Amino acid sequence: MLNRLLFIVVLTVTALMVTSAVNASPVETFEFRDEVTKVRFQALSKELRCPKCQNQNLADSNSPIAADLRRELYELLQQGKADSEIVNFMVSRYGEFVLYRPRVSSITYILWFGPALLILIGIIVVIIILRKKSTVKEKLVLSAQQQDKLQQLLQTNKVDASQNSNTDKKEKE
Amino acid sequence: MNKVIRFLPLILVIALGVVLYRGLSLNPQDMPSALVGKTMPDFSLVTLKDANRTVTKADLVGDIVLLNVWATWCPTCKYEHPYLLELANNAQLKPYVKLYGINYKDELLPAKQWLTHYEDPYQFSIFDEQGTLGLDLGVFGAPETFVIDHHGIIRKRFAGAIDTRVWRKEFEPLIKQLISEKQQGK
16 A cells, blocks of 8 residues: 555656756747647657767757757758758767667677677676585485485384384273 | 675665765766877868968868867857957967867858957857868767867867866966977987
8 A cells, every 4th residue: 555655656756857857947938830740859858968068968958059959950851851861960060979779880889789799798797606505406416326215214213203203092091 | 704705785875885986976078088199080171250261281280289169059169269369469478379169050141240249259260061071080079179289189078068177277288298298309
């Protein structure tokens, strides 16, 4: 019950934070030719990083340079430029840095393939550990000789136990 | 072997700590310009002092150029200004190095007043009201200073104010190199 209440509180707080973040976005009015261009604008302004305020994208930031770049982005879209052309335009001026999703190149290999590599290493480690455990189990299997001895011990134990129980019963009687 | 594995997490955590600690002292604003090694972009804009005079890339190319982005709305530009005057009047540099300004996203009148009030270190200032040349140069604030060689190729971009220390460390070696390149006719 308490858990559920906590969950609801966290959910509302997060929802509030999200809506207030939306409210904080800079307001500009752009008229788009069609819905597709609008969606492309929104997508690109989220993917491109503001060069001045480095932890914000163009859509988020209200710094003058971000406003300029949004306007430039809008104009490039109105000119009918393709997404890749627009990205190239930005990269040739501000460097790879403006891309939140960096291109695959020799310096970004570690970014792109690092996580997969780590997961792979993790899987390998888990497999090795599991293998080791199963070999330990195999060692626990008794040899024929040991099995015999175990049987003997158990039997003598049983005999003892039955005798004991017999004596117990007798005592009770 | 087993002992080494036992210490592996500790070693990894220490390595991570070293990487993150180093990250603390890096300046995130210090990023290489995408334009270093490329030619100066074309432009056609009027000068700040004379609205009838249109200048283009051709007006800049030929000398070793310091291209300084400035604006009246930028406090650091004010701090930098006296040193720019000093550079412009430096007898050793004068024959080789020309200082030009880009008045970036500014208003005409205050910018003109700035130059009369604080003196004008620039050969001329390009009046880039809309920031179009700034955009082509990848400018994202002021002050910024570009070093352009005598072939019109951008050799350096520096974001921030220039003072004696910065000049000695960041600019002087490059300027010397460029002067000798020019003298050798490269």
